[in-house]
Amino acid sequence: MSQTLFDKIWERHVVVPEKDDHPAVIYIDLHLIHEVTSPQAFTALKENNLTVRCPQKTLGTADHSIPTNPTRQFADQQAADQVSRLLENCREHGIRCLDLNDPAQGIVHVVGPELGYTQPGMTIVCGDSHTSTHGAFGALAFGIGTSEVTGVLATQCLLQRKPKTLSITLEGTLAPLVTAKDVALHVIAKLGAGGGAGFVIEFRGEVVRGFSMESRMTLCNMSIEAGARAGMVAPDDVTFAYLRSKLGEDWQPQSWQRETSDPKARFDREVFLDVSELTPVITYGTSPDQSLPIHANIPSDAASRCLDYMGFESGGSLTGIKVDVVFVGSCTNGRIEDLRLAAKILEGKKVAAHTRMLIVPGSGAVKRAAEAEGLDRVFMEAGAEWREPGCSMCIAMNGDQLQPGQLAVSTSNRNFEGRQGPGGRTMLASPATAAACAVAGAVADPRFLEVTA
Amino acid sequence: MKPIRMFQGMAAALMRSDVDTDQIIPARFLKVTTKDGLGRHLFSDWRYHADGSPDPEFVLNKNPEATALVVGDNFGCGSSREHAPWALLDYGIRVLIGSGFADIFRSNALRNGLVAINLAIEERDRLAALCPDEISVNVFDQYVRFGDGKSTTFQLEPFARHCLLHGMNSLDFLISHSKAIDFYEEVHS
Numbered sequence: 217m218s219q220t221l222f223d224k225i226w227e228r229h230v231v232v233p234e235k236d237d238h239p240a241v242i243y244i245d246l247h248l249i250h251e252v253t254s255p256q257a258f259t260a261l262k263e264n265n266l267t268v269r270c271p272q273k274t275l276g277t278a279d280h281s282i283p284t285n286p287t288r289q290f291a292d293q294q295a296a297d298q299v300s301r302l303l304e305n306c307r308e309h310g311i312r313c314l315d316l317n318d319p320a321q322g323i324v325h326v327v328g329p330e331l332g333y334t335q336p337g338m339t340i341v342c343g344d345s346h347t348s349t350h351g352a353f354g355a356l357a358f359g360i361g362t363s364e365v366t367g368v369l370a371t372q373c374l375l376q377r378k379p380k381t382l383s384i385t386l387e388g389t390l391a392p393l394v395t396a397k398d399v400a401l402h403v404i405a406k407l408g409a410g411g412g413a414g415f416v417i418e419f420r421g422e423v424v425r426g427f428s429m430e431s432r433m434t435l436c437n438m439s440i441e442a443g444a445r446a447g448m449v450a451p452d453d454v455t456f457a458y459l460r461s462k463l464g465e466d467w468q469p470q471s472w473q474r475e476t477s478d479p480k481a482r483f484d485r486e487v488f489l490d491v492s493e494l495t496p497v498i499t500y501g502t503s504p505d506q507s508l509p510i511h512a513n514i515p516s517d518a519a520s521r522c523l524d525y526m527g528f529e530s531g532g533s534l535t536g537i538k539v540d541v542v543f544v545g546s547c548t549n550g551r552i553e554d555l556r557l558a559a560k561i562l563e564g565k566k567v568a569a570h571t572r573m574l575i576v577p578g579s580g581a582v583k584r585a586a587e588a589e590g591l592d593r594v595f596m597e598a599g600a601e602w603r604e605p606g607c608s609m610c611i612a613m614n615g616d617q618l619q620p621g622q623l624a625v626s627t628s629n630r631n632f633e634g635r636q637g638p639g640g641r642t643m644l645a646s647p648a649t650a651a652a653c654a655v656a657g658a659v660a661d662p663r664f665l666e667v668t669a
Numbered sequence: 670m671k672p673i674r675m676f677q678g679m680a681a682a683l684m685r686s687d688v689d690t691d692q693i694i695p696a697r698f699l700k701v702t703t704k705d706g707l708g709r710h711l712f713s714d715w716r717y718h719a720d721g722s723p724d725p726e727f728v729l730n731k732n733p734e735a736t737a738l739v740v741g742d743n744f745g746c747g748s749s750r751e752h753a754p755w756a757l758l759d760y761g762i763r764v765l766i767g768s769g770f771a772d773i774f775r776s777n778a779l780r781n782g783l784v785a786i787n788l789a790i791e792e793r794d795r796l797a798a799l800c801p802d803e804i805s806v807n808v809f810d811q812y813v814r815f816g817d818g819k820s821t822t823f824q825l826e827p828f829a830r831h832c833l834l835h836g837m838n839s840l841d842f843l844i845s846h847s848k849a850i851d852f853y854e855e856v857h858s
């Protein structure tokens with residue numbers, strides 16, 4: 217029978233099949249952990265007299281609570297303690313952990329792929345909803361809660377009911393300066409913030425095939441913002457070339473790592489989108505599905521609660537709204553391709569005097585690559601801050617945050633109320649749009665930067 | 670986890686859609702290494718004004734006795750933080766009645782004994798309109814009843830229901846399959 221890529225990966229990982237009275241037991245090939253969602257899991261392990269079953273299939277990294285300022289001074293003792301706890305737990309159980317001194321340190325969803333841990337055909341979990349990022353490699357990857365982290369540490373397995381499948385086919389040709397981030401925001405607006413619940417999405421079509429691994433990661437990263445269990449892209453030569461660049465030219469995929477959906481495979485739901493007409497997209501509300509083409513006006517039927525919070529008026533235009541902070545970074549858009557794009561826009565220009573711009577590489581490797589290309593100089597000459605790797609202002613628990621009332625254009629993934637600091641307001645956009653907004657000091661379309669700047 | 674067969678309490682309604690886990694428990698309170706005391710920060714940015722004084726308009730301040738919440742669509746979207754159900758439970762909320770919860774949140778909630786009940790939208794809205802009201806929930810027979818005496822049935826995922834009724838931890842279930850896991854590893858190594 218014809219199968220989807222998801223079906224094949226699922227089948228290969230069933231340890232105990234699903235029954236009416238219990239979910240399937242699924243084997244996990246790679247378990248990523250970070251400081252925020254793992255300490256209580258290690259405590260539970262200890263309380264139950266259990267050990268870590270497969271330390272070599274587990275990788276730890278410090279990213280959420282760590283400072284990204286050049287001095288690497290923790291925001292407070294609690295944050296420092298949380299990171300030391302991660303290091304202690306990993307040391308005790310023989311788990312590799314990337315701490316602040318490790319050159320490979322970075323955001324969990326950036327370092328997994330960079331180090332070659334993330335591979336096609338795998339099952340990958342992490343106590344973090346953006347684990348969907350790793351689906352870009354043709355892996356089944358999703359976020360789990362801390363109780364499940366305990367279970368995976370102890371048994372390398374997870375209890376799951378089989379999700380449904382959703383195929384999203386993206387056709388057409390993207391216009392210049394329209395990126396995977398714009399596509400992701402567009403897809404989320406179409407599905408709605410809960411529209412993907414219970415589904416694993418497979419992104420297909422010529423647009424996705426033409427995407428680099430970085431762009432595929434951006435797209436899969438945001439599948440959770442439509443509520444989907446996971447997002448994935450079938451592996452192809454782009455995937456294998458990326459992995460060879462990380463693991464050496466001799467690396468070859470196993471036959472099960474070359475699997476894709478059969479041509480006649482049936483999905484539970486199918487969506488087709490032509491993105492040829494897509495323009496840069498930006499959010500105006502407090503849920504990632506509240507977005508618009510950047511040159512549009514805020515709809516007259518927009519939810520009043522979100523407009524009250526954002527301080528926007530229905531019918532008003534988005535471009536021209538004054539921007540206090542611009543944040544380029546996160547597991548959505550903190551990779552080298554994203555920084556190159558931001559640099560291309562910033563080159564020879566200045567960040568507006570009233571605007572603060574932070575550029576935070578997703579990992580140590582991204583930082584070094586950017587510096588080798590001279591991107592750091594472009595950023596600093598433009599007047600932006602060039603920071604150390606981490607989650608930074610995506611989550612505002614590490615010292616990088618908005619002040620109440622401040623408006624940020626961010627390349628991260630969540631515009632929830634207060635996500636970037638209590639009272640802070642967030643508009644999500646691509647690195648190109650974010651950089652254009654920094655130069656203009658206001659919401660600006662990157663395609664018309666000369667006009668708006 | 671303690672077994673839960675029956676629940677009685679007061680229900681209040683928080684009918685915003687897409688209430689995300691950053692609202693339930695903001696990230697700045699996640700720098701902890703235990704589960705304790707998170708109830709203090711539940712809905713912090715909605716419950717308190719910036720100066721720390723309680724907002725009298727917020728549902729939990731209006732209904733401090735509430736132990737159940739009727740909630741809007743897609744409740745618990747956003748991050749996978751289990752701190753969200755921990756905070757709700759630590760505050761004293763035992764039951765959530767909604768119409769479509771975010772996947773990870775629902776599984777986190779049930780694992781901790783927070784009974785997340787899915788009803789059809791009309792039924793959920795009918796109950797929301799009765800709030801604040803007395804509520805009783807029967808996990809064994811799977812029905813919920815408000816002060817008006819009308820019962821509405823619901824369906825929990827059978828394994829989650831079994832765990833709630835017996836106070837069972839899914840970790841024990843996984844461990845009971847150790848032999849199958851050994852076998853899987855042998856075949857796939």
Ligand code: SF4
Nearest residue numbers: 346546547607610611
């Ligand atoms: S960058 Fe943001 S979304 Fe990504 S892992 Fe860090 S906090 Fe989560």
